[in-house]
Amino acid sequence: MKVIVTAGGTTEKIDDVRGINNFSTGRLGSLIADEFASSGITEVIYIHGLHAHMPDNSAVRSIGVESARDLAYQLEKLIKVERISVVVHSMAVSDYFANGVITDEQVDEYIQKKNPTTSSFWRLFSKNETKGKKMSSSSEDIIVRLSKNPKIISKIKLWDPNVLLVGFKLLVNVKKEELLSVAKKTLSKNDCQFVLANDKSLISGDNHQAILLNSEGIVEEYKTKQAIAQGIVKAVLKEKEK
Amino acid sequence: MKVIVTAGGTTEKIDDVRGINNFSTGRLGSLIADEFASSGITEVIYIHGLHAHMPDNSAVRSIGVESARDLAYQLEKLIKVERISVVVHSMAVSDYFANGVITDEQVDEYIQKKNPTTSSFWRLFSKNETKGKKMSSSSEDIIVRLSKNPKIISKIKLWDPNVLLVGFKLLVNVKKEELLSVAKKTLSKNDCQFVLANDKSLISGDNHQAILLNSEGIVEEYKTKQAIAQGIVKAVLKEKEK
Structure with a gap:
């Protein structure tokens, strides 16, 4: 057994x-x-x-x-x-698994856009690739997207x-x-x-x-x-x- | 010494x-x-x-x-x-230290508001207290705010x-x-x-x-x-x- x-x-x-x-x-x-x-x-x-x-x-x-x-x-x-x-x-x-990181500057810029949409918000994360790197620590705040694991x-x-x-x-x-x-x-x-x-x-x-x-x-x-x-x-x- | x-x-x-x-x-x-x-x-x-x-x-x-x-x-x-x-x-x-968690539902609701501002965005995180708790895992996506440590x-x-x-x-x-x-x-x-x-x-x-x-x-x-x-x-x- x-x-x-x-x-x-x-x-x-x-x-x-x-x-x-x-x-x-x-x-x-x-x-x-x-x-x-x-x-x-x-x-x-x-x-x-x-x-x-x-x-x-x-x-x-x-x-x-x-x-x-x-x-x-x-x-x-x-x-x-x-x-x-x-x-x-x-x-x-x-x-959850970590699915991208964005900085406070990116959040600011995004919110000042005229027509922010949910999909454009989530898209911000996919542009910031951190695999095999060390993300920058210069921003005051960052946000990490966590997406569901099976x-x-x-x-x-x-x-x-x-x-x-x-x-x-x-x-x-x-x-x-x-x-x-x-x-x-x-x-x-x-x-x-x-x-x-x-x-x-x-x-x-x-x-x-x-x-x-x-x-x-x-x-x-x-x-x-x-x-x-x-x-x-x-x-x-x-x-x-x- | x-x-x-x-x-x-x-x-x-x-x-x-x-x-x-x-x-x-x-x-x-x-x-x-x-x-x-x-x-x-x-x-x-x-x-x-x-x-x-x-x-x-x-x-x-x-x-x-x-x-x-x-x-x-x-x-x-x-x-x-x-x-x-x-x-x-x-x-x-x-x-960074973890400074609050919000769900995809909260992001959706926030973005559909007429006048989203940066400060109102960051405020979303402060309402979700997770200390001494286990955050819910029902959402498909969540985002974690990380704020600078000294x-x-x-x-x-x-x-x-x-x-x-x-x-x-x-x-x-x-x-x-x-x-x-x-x-x-x-x-x-x-x-x-x-x-x-x-x-x-x-x-x-x-x-x-x-x-x-x-x-x-x-x-x-x-x-x-x-x-x-x-x-x-x-x-x-x-x-x-x-």
């Missing part, structure tokens, strides 16, 4: 020296990978962001990725080519409908009912078998409150990263035995 | 789960800190970004910082309170004119003459004793081409991170003996 665990955060380059990061230590993902490895799974593949914690178990195969696009490329290749049974997608993937989690079952998929939903400082309701939508929309719902305001080091859901409701609640890792592996293995 | 080495990159938060990072491994800074420590300097203080390499020498005192503002706070406090002889400022500090390097001699200051100038893929000319401006503008000029396209792992300058011209050229660290420490100690 082959299991993929994604962990850490993506980085979307603005130019050659700056990027937008999703904060995630990858600590929980590394524990999940270790827990799978020590449970006797044949192969655990750990796809991780640039600064993610790494699993202790040296049998885990690791693949580093930078952007959401890199992650999609690696996941699609693995899922289509190798026979992957389980994907635990804990990585904090950027919803949702990777929604692709996984299209690549292989037999994958058992565990999604993650992280919100910040919301009521438990709201968190559960949003997590349930993530579950059904992406055809996940499980979703781990958590709130950043209830995470502090190894103390990590979280709720595992399936289509029937709450499976289990946890208070530490270690308990989450053990709980997810237990739930996945039980589901695979069915 | 007390020496500060800054290293790694800053992170400027966009919201509670995303930020803008300056890419820098901190590897060179960690080598410089180690080189100072093994040269018998009384105290080496290493101020570093979130994911920076750490010095091997356990005698180095380390202080972690996140944003440019954090760095300025720590540096000012140390320089004004403790007697700092040398600051080697290798950290990649963000020129230049920390220009403050150091104002905090203490007796500090020996080593600045760094990193450009990407420029001619050597341009790099030297920009580095010379950094030297005089910030009253540095030395500036290390380097080009990101000539850095790959430990291979790291760089030129050390002072007000008289080129001091030395290097090809590896180890040689840069040794060269900077040698030049600084020689200058302090004068």
Whole structure:
């Protein structure tokens, strides 16, 4: 049985020296990978962001990725080519990629035009190419356009409908009912078998409150990263035995 | 003698789960800190970004910082309170901080107004508070306003004119003459004793081409991170003996 665990955060380059990061230590993902490895799974593949914690178990195969696009490329290749049974997608993937930068001078000039239109506004960004460069830092203000990345989690079952998929939903400082309701939508929309719902305001080091859901409701609640890792592996293995 | 080495990159938060990072491994800074420590300097203080390499020498005192503002706070406090002889400022500090986010819907609505003005445009950003929250990811496009951070390097001699200051100038893929000319401006503008000029396209792992300058011209050229660290420490100690 082959299991993929994604962990850490993506980085979307603005130019050659700056990027937008999703904060995630990858600590929980590394524990999940270790827990799978020590449970006797044949192969655990750990796809991780640039600064993610790494699993202790040296049998885990690791693949580093930078952007959401890199992650999609690696996941699609693995899922289509190798026979992957389980994907635990804990990585904090950027919803957006950086799609051009304009300066305050360009904004001024644009607004003073007689007939500014939405399309002409967005066109301003496409003229300023920053790839393989360092954007100028002479302007007082600049604005960065961020455009939507495709949702990777929604692709996984299209690549292989037999994958058992565990999604993650992280919100910040919301009521438990709201968190559960949003997590349930993530579950059904992406055809996940499980979703781990958590709130950043209830995470502090190894103390990590979280709720595992399936289509029937709450499976289990946890208070530490270690308990989450053990709980997810237990739930996945039980589901695979069915 | 007390020496500060800054290293790694800053992170400027966009919201509670995303930020803008300056890419820098901190590897060179960690080598410089180690080189100072093994040269018998009384105290080496290493101020570093979130994911920076750490010095091997356990005698180095380390202080972690996140944003440019954090760095300025720590540096000012140390320089004004403790007697700092040398600051080697290798950290990649963000020129900008994230100053609000607006959605494509807000841009559309704004542009369709009869009399859009520059000030009303910038005002849009101040209404969207993302601190302690996670911005919505429902929009196809969003734009992030980045506003200028104060230049920390220009403050150091104002905090203490007796500090020996080593600045760094990193450009990407420029001619050597341009790099030297920009580095010379950094030297005089910030009253540095030395500036290390380097080009990101000539850095790959430990291979790291760089030129050390002072007000008289080129001091030395290097090809590896180890040689840069040794060269900077040698030049600084020689200058302090004068």
